Amino acid sequence: xxxxxxxxxxxxxxxxxxxxxxxxxxxxxxxxxxxxxxxxxxxxxxxxxxxxxxxxxxxxxxxxxxxxxxxxxxxxxxxxxxxxxxxxxxxxxxxxxxxxxxxxxxxxxxxxxxxxxxxxxxxxxxxxxxxxxxxxxxxxxxxxxxxxxxxxxxxxxxxxxxxxxxxxxxxxxxxxxxxxxxxxxxxxxxxxxxxxxxxx
Amino acid sequence: xxxxxxxxxxxxxxxxxxxxxxxxxxxxxxxxxxxxxxxxxxxxxxxxxxxxxxxxxxxxxxxxxxxxxxxxxxxxxxxxxxxxxxxxxxxxxxxxxxxxxxxxxxxxxxxxxxxxxxxxxxxxxxxxxxxxxxxxxxxxxxxxxxxxxxxxxxxxxxxxxxxxxxxxxxxxxxxxxxxxxxxxxxxxxxxxxxxxxxxx
Numbered sequence: 001x002x003x004x005x006x007x008x009x010x011x012x013x014x015x016x017x018x019x020x021x022x023x024x025x026x027x028x029x030x031x032x033x034x035x036x037x038x039x040x041x042x043x044x045x046x047x048x049x050x051x052x053x054x055x056x057x058x059x060x061x062x063x064x065x066x067x068x069x070x071x072x073x074x075x076x077x078x079x080x081x082x083x084x085x086x087x088x089x090x091x092x093x094x095x096x097x098x099x100x101x102x103x104x105x106x107x108x109x110x111x112x113x114x115x116x117x118x119x120x121x122x123x124x125x126x127x128x129x130x131x132x133x134x135x136x137x138x139x140x141x142x143x144x145x146x147x148x149x150x151x152x153x154x155x156x157x158x159x160x161x162x163x164x165x166x167x168x169x170x171x172x173x174x175x176x177x178x179x180x181x182x183x184x185x186x187x188x189x190x191x192x193x194x195x196x197x198x199x200x
Numbered sequence: 201x202x203x204x205x206x207x208x209x210x211x212x213x214x215x216x217x218x219x220x221x222x223x224x225x226x227x228x229x230x231x232x233x234x235x236x237x238x239x240x241x242x243x244x245x246x247x248x249x250x251x252x253x254x255x256x257x258x259x260x261x262x263x264x265x266x267x268x269x270x271x272x273x274x275x276x277x278x279x280x281x282x283x284x285x286x287x288x289x290x291x292x293x294x295x296x297x298x299x300x301x302x303x304x305x306x307x308x309x310x311x312x313x314x315x316x317x318x319x320x321x322x323x324x325x326x327x328x329x330x331x332x333x334x335x336x337x338x339x340x341x342x343x344x345x346x347x348x349x350x351x352x353x354x355x356x357x358x359x360x361x362x363x364x365x366x367x368x369x370x371x372x373x374x375x376x377x378x379x380x381x382x383x384x385x386x387x388x389x390x391x392x393x394x395x396x397x398x399x400x
Contacts, residue, residue, distance in 0.1 A: 121390075165385065166393040178388050185365065185385035188378050190321075193366040 003194075005031060006097040006186055007088070007114050009107040011159065012122035013152030015134040017169045018101055021122065024176035029183055033096045035088060038064060041079035054084070072102065072109035077147060081106070097183060103151075104158045111162075118186050120179070121159035125170045127152070203394075205231060206297040206386055207288070207314045209307040211359065212322035213352035215334040217369045218301055221322065224376035229383055233296045235288060238264060241279035254284070272302065272309035277347060281306070297383060304355045308362060318386050320379070321359035325370045327352070 012018050026032050038054040040061050049055045056064070061080050064070055073082030083100055091098050100110060104121075111117045124130040130152060134145045159166065165182050169175040186192070212218050226232050238254040240261050249255045256264070261280050264270055273282030283300055291298050300310060304321075311317045324330040330352060334345045359366065365382050369375040386392070 120388075123393075160390060163390055165388040166390050167388055168393065178384060181381040181384035182388060184378060184381035188320075188365040188367055188382060190360060190363055190366050193323075193368065 003095055003192075005092045005095050006183065007092060007110070007117045008097060008099045008183070009110050009117050009119045009163075010099050010101050010122070011104050011107050011120070011155065011163070012169075013124070013130055013155060014148050015130060016122050016124050016152075017133070017172060017175070018122055020172055021167070021169065021175045021179055022099060022101070024172060025179045025183075028176075028180045029097065031095065031097045032099060032183070033091055034099045034101065035083055037100075037102070038070065038073075038082045038084060039079060041081075071113065072106040074103060074105040074109075076103055076105075077144065077151070083110070104155045104162070108158075108162065116191070118165070118182065119163040120165045120167060120182060121155075121163040122167045122169050122175065123156065123159075125168060203295055203392075205292045205295050206383065207292060207310070207317045208297060208299045208383070209310050209317050209319050209363075210299050210301050210322070211304050211307050211320070211355065211363070212369075213324065213330055213355060214348050215330060216322050216324050217333070217372060217375065218322055220372055221367070221369065221375045221379055222299060222301070224372060225379045225383070228376075228380045229297065231295065231297045232383070233291055233298050235283055235298055235300045237300075237302065238270065238273075238282045238284060239279060241281075271313065272306040274303060274305040274309075276303055276305075277344065277351070283310070304358045304362070308358075311362075316391070318365070318382065319363040320365045320367060320382060321355075321363040322367045322369050322375065323356065323359075325368060 010018055010022070022034055036050065036054060038056055038061060040056060040058045043049065043055055047053065058080070061082065064082065065073060069085055070082035071085040071088055073080055081102065083102060083106065088098060102110070107119060111119060124133065127149065131145065131149055134140065134148055167175050167178045210218055210222070222234055236250065236254055238256055238261060240256060240258045243249065243255055247253065258280070261282065264282065265273060269285055270282035271285040271288055273280055281302065283302060283306065288298060302310070307319060311319060324333065327349065331345065331349055334340065334348055367375050367378045
């Protein structure tokens with residue numbers, strides 16, 4: 001019998017480095033799979049449909065919502081983001097550990113459905129550092145950077161109450177090790193370990 | 201300001217390999233310190249007073265209890281074991297991560313005093329394997345082995361309800377990695393991470 005995989009909610013301000021940390025962690029965690037979200041935002045240069053996101057029109061997105069095909073969805077700044085339900089359920093049943101890289105609104109909705117979800121929030125060492133990283137990316141106009149910073153502060157406050165783990169991404173290799181350790185430790189949680197009390 | 205260390209309760213049947221796993225983990229966790237228990241049991245060949253245990257007479261032990269010098273103590277089979285309180289408090293304040301290698305009775309008492317204690321229980325892959333390990337040690341008569349096996353079953357049942365983590369010691373290197381991951385993950389627990397929300 002396959003042990004069901006872990007459902008991992010991985011949140012944190014845009015620009016904090018979630019994708020890089022996941023990339024590093026995937027080298028050590030062979031069952032780790034990242035959920036590809038559905039979004040109505042336009043692709044950034046280099047982003048591939050079906051790989052980075054499923055890019056959909058607002059009309060198509062709303063149809064998916066109506067058909068119950070999204071596990072959660074949320075409006076963030078000007079666009080919508082959602083998690084495809086069927087894919088999550090299939091992969092978990094097959095024993096994969098699934099990462100949902102979603103905001104705290106979505107995280108709360110997922111945890112309501114999966115109370116054992118592993119909730120991880122990643123923070124920059126300081127908010128000043130986060131601003132620097134957002135500006136350095138150079139893909140967003142200034143007012144979007146400012147709105148993302150405000151959103152980050154709000155998310156941090158929720159995460160302090162609602163998330164299990166906080167990873168401080170000061171240096172990527174350390175943050176990767178933290179992420180990997182959390183997954184390994186969670187597999188040792190009492191409810192997840194099967195004990196054989198038969199004395200044979 | 202020094203971040204206080206973790207208090208780790210590490211329990212599991214006698215013979216399951218706790219000492220070896222701690223030895224391996226200490227190579228990776230430089231702040232890890234093991235508490236030296238006070239005991240009334242006689243030293244085994246090679247054991248050093250003050251290093252493996254503080255060996256004391258029953259009279260001396262009872263005096264320590266009366267003076268409140270033990271954080272917890274318990275009778276296990278024919279002897280008493282206790283944890284020196286002052287040492288634990290000093291080391292935690294200095295930021296060391298402390299391991300108390302104690303039975304589940306003691307573990308429950310420690311958690312009552314330190315609700316944030318990290319509770320880890322180690323199990324053998326099967327009870328048959330545990331018997332083999334106890335017999336292989338050859339330092340105990342058969343009836344002691346039988347009593348230890350019965351005690352192990354009782355402890356397992358409590359651990360399934362009361363402990364956070366269960367490490368299955370099938371192979372030592374894997375069990376060491378589990379232990380190290382748990383400590384690293386626990387340092388990322390939300391309550392233990394200090395967030396700087398000042399935007400400077």
